[in-house]
Amino acid sequence: MKNTKSIAEKRRSGRPRKIVGPKVKSLVQKIRHNPSTSGAKLATNYECSATTVRRTLKKKNYRKTLPSKMLKLSASAKKR
Secondary structure, three states: OOOOOOOOOOOOOOOOOOOOOHHHHHHHHHHHHOOOOOHHHHHHHHOOOHHHHHHHHHHOOOOOOOOOOOOOOOHHHHHO
16 A cells, blocks of 8 residues: 555546436435336436446345235125
8 A cells, every 4th residue: 555645535447437426316316206116217317227227226225126916805804
């Protein structure tokens, strides 16, 4: 490790992220508002791939969810 005598972060090597800072925050807000929105639909709004959106949400601890099935009650079950 070199001693740079500075606490400022240096630029890192590698490809920069497509979704950073305020974009991540707005993405999470959209998912909170409407959890059934697909990654592909969100990707068109953020000009990135659906995989990028899913990966970003996974890092924020959002997982895939399916709507739960609602069972219809019969007339006799409703009376109970």
